[in-house]
Amino acid sequence: MKYKIGEVSRILNIPIDTIRYLEKKNIVNPSKDSNNYRFYEAWDINFLTEYKKFRSFDFSVPEVEEILHSDNLENFIGRISKRQKYFEDKLKYYTFLKQKNQKYLDSLNNIKKNLWKCSFTECPSIYYFIHRFNYKYAGKEKFDGLFETWLNYFPFIDTIVEMQLDAVMNRDTNNNYEWGFSIKKKYADAFNIPLNSDKVNHVKSTQSVYTVICAGEKGSFSLKLLNKALEFIEDNGCELAGNVIGNLLARVHEPNGYFRYIEVWLPVKKIDKF
Structure with missing residues (x-):
């Protein structure tokens, strides 16, 4: 039996x-008749069914064409075997x-619970590189391809802000900070993301x-946003012991304006009173 293209469309x-x-x-x-109308037999519909099957394996259209019209049994088994590695890599990716x-x-x-509240904790161990100083981006050529490489690994890459110790301690007159x-x-190891650059x-x-x-809003980020945390540090007999690291959590729009929530870690040490 022969089917018109519209019938095949409905079937599949x-x-x-x-x-x-x-x-x-x-x-x-x-096949086509004298008026160039297409007609599909069960044989043709089989190829379209197989197309849907192998596309569900994430094979590309050219790969499916090779499977359907070129592969011998050995090549076909090899192709499916390689697909197993592909799925294992995908599983690892989505597990992480x-x-x-x-x-x-x-x-x-936990943003609302932690907003402006302070607690002692261990900061996470991270690798990072800086590409923006205040509002100025460094030229990509300075990173030897690092910038483009890391861009390819979102969402495992986070946006970081670094506030130098000296700038924080002089925040009334110094508002310099860096983004990267x-x-x-563990994510870098899992996906072989380069960490060996002298820029990292x-x-x-x-x-x-x-x-x-x-x-x-734009232009509102300030080192003075750390004031409450710095007061907490002083009240607990500690002092800032290094650069402050922050992680951009969210940019959102509320009825009363634009908000950027940033979690920060301020390294501390106890003040030696003697």
Whole structure:
């Protein structure tokens, strides 16, 4: 029995335009009558069914065309074997992504609880590099491809702000800060993200004060947003012991304006009174 293209479209739930496209890509080759109308037999529909099957394996259209019209049994087995490695890599990716997203979700759910509140904790161990100084980006050529490489690994890359110790201590007259990208070592190891550049810095886990700060509209970010945390440090007999590291959690729009929530870690040490 022969079927018109519209009937095939309804049978397989494939748009007519897609069926025509697949003909151009040599997936299916229907017969045509004297008026150039296409007719599809069960044989042709089999190829379209197989197309849907192998596309569900994430094979590209050219790969499906090779499977359907070129592969012998050995090549076909080899192709499916390689697909197994592809799925294993995908599983690893999404396993890590699920973990990363859960931690991110936990941080987002705790924003209101931690906003302007301070507590002692260990800062996470991270690797990072700086690409923006205040409002000026460094030229990408200075990073030997590092910038572009790390961009490819979102969402495992976070947006980091670094506030130098000297600038923080002189925040009434100095509002310099730096932005960049950061990543935890386990993600870098899992996906072979380069950490060996001399542009990549390492923050070791150390005793810190943790808080969440909030900046508003453009130009509102200020080192003075750390005032409450610095008061907390002083009140607890400690002092700032290094550069402050922050992680941008969210940019959101509320009825009363634009908000940027940033979690920060301020490294501390006890003041020696003697």
